[in-house]
Amino acid sequence: NILIIGSLGQLGSEIALECRKRYGDDHVVLTDIRNDVNKPLVEGGPFYLVDARDGQSVDAIVKKHNIDTIYHLAAVLSARAEKDPLNAWNLNMGGLIASLEVAKANGCAVFTPSSIGAFGPTTPKQYTPQDTIQRPTSIYGVTKVAGELLCDYYYHKFDVDTRGIRFPGVISNMTPPGGGTTDYAVEIYYEAVKSHHYTCFLRGDTYLDMIYMPDAVQAAIQIMEANPARLRHRNAFNIAAMSFCPEEQAAYIRTHIPDFTISYDIDPVKQAIADSWPDSLEDYAARVEWDWKPRFDLAAMTADMLTTIQRRGE
Numbered sequence: 001n002i003l004i005i006g007s008l009g010q011l012g013s014e015i016a017l018e019c020r021k022r023y024g025d026d027h028v029v030l031t032d033i034r035n036d037v038n039k040p041l042v043e044g045g046p047f048y049l050v051d052a053r054d055g056q057s058v059d060a061i062v063k064k065h066n067i068d069t070i071y072h073l074a075a076v077l078s079a080r081a082e083k084d085p086l087n088a089w090n091l092n093m094g095g096l097i098a099s100l101e102v103a104k105a106n107g108c109a110v111f112t113p114s115s116i117g118a119f120g121p122t123t124p125k126q127y128t129p130q131d132t133i134q135r136p137t138s139i140y141g142v143t144k145v146a147g148e149l150l151c152d153y154y155y156h157k158f159d160v161d162t163r164g165i166r167f168p169g170v171i172s173n174m175t176p177p178g179g180g181t182t183d184y185a186v187e188i189y190y191e192a193v194k195s196h197h198y199t200c201f202l203r204g205d206t207y208l209d210m211i212y213m214p215d216a217v218q219a220a221i222q223i224m225e226a227n228p229a230r231l232r233h234r235n236a237f238n239i240a241a242m243s244f245c246p247e248e249q250a251a252y253i254r255t256h257i258p259d260f261t262i263s264y265d266i267d268p269v270k271q272a273i274a275d276s277w278p279d280s281l282e283d284y285a286a287r288v289e290w291d292w293k294p295r296f297d298l299a300a301m302t303a304d305m306l307t308t309i310q311r312r313g314e
């Protein structure tokens with residue numbers, strides 16, 4: 001059985017939905033710090049209101065539901081974390097080590113997302129290698145590198161089956177992202193449909209690695225189903241799907257909404273974070289060790305996002 005901590009967030013909600021489809025509602029237990037969003041998830045199977053740092057409550061849930069895999073998806077994202085670094089450290093690291101301790105006590109595997117945010121200005125920016133310099137300059141990135149090291153430590157020291165993925169900016173249309181630097185790439189689609197215009201908080205030539213949610217969800221499930229004997233890496237794997245900038249994304253939107261226009265009102269904090277991150281990643285380790293392969297490129301994602309948002313009339 002699977003436990004998803006932070007199950008109502010941008011990543012958590014869609015991994016929860018897919019896991020319930022694949023494994024059955026009662027085999028996927030959800031927790032979050034709130035329960036006032038994503039009602040179908042809260043009411044569709046076992047759900048508990050839990051603070052991710054509350055190891056005792058998580059341990060009781062793991063024992064009650066015979067959990068063998070924990071997806072630890074509770075975290076404060078990059079831009080929001082910069083506003084309150086101490087809170088970001090306490091939640092991101094306090095939550096993670098609580099899950100790792102529970103996993104160690106109960107023999108669970110643990111999935112923890114890392115991010116392109118785990119890289120910094122001294123990291124090679126083009127085709128960032130799997131094994132390279134990681135000196136991020138955001139507190140979010142500090143917690144992501146610390147998280148990768150902590151998960152590898154629990155694997156080597158206590159034999160906890162920890163696995164992780166360095167996600168690019170995730171683009172989705174079910175649950176809004178929670179204060180990330182890549183949120184522009186989600187908002188732009190909603191604004192394109194609503195007003196045919198978007199004011200972007202990053203420069204038009206800012207390249208970042210991005211991934212469409214269906215590919216992100218597939219990767220998170222595929223890595224946990226992978227044969228552990230094939231894994232040379234654990235925390236965390238680079239994966240890549242597409243690398244683009246706001247100007248390029250706007251051009252693809254215009255193939256569907258010809259009069260779409262974009263303007264810029266740069267957010268200096270978010271721009272500094274984005275400038276410290278890679279432009280593109282290489283993901284050979286994920287492809288070789290657990291058969292990672294993206295399905296969506298910018299054209300396919302743009303078509304799917306716009307038609308989904310238009311169909312909902314948002």
Ligand code: VAH
Binds near residue numbers: 077117167179181182
């Ligand atoms: C953020 N969406 O912007 C997250 C992610 C790579 C970006 O970590 O903080």
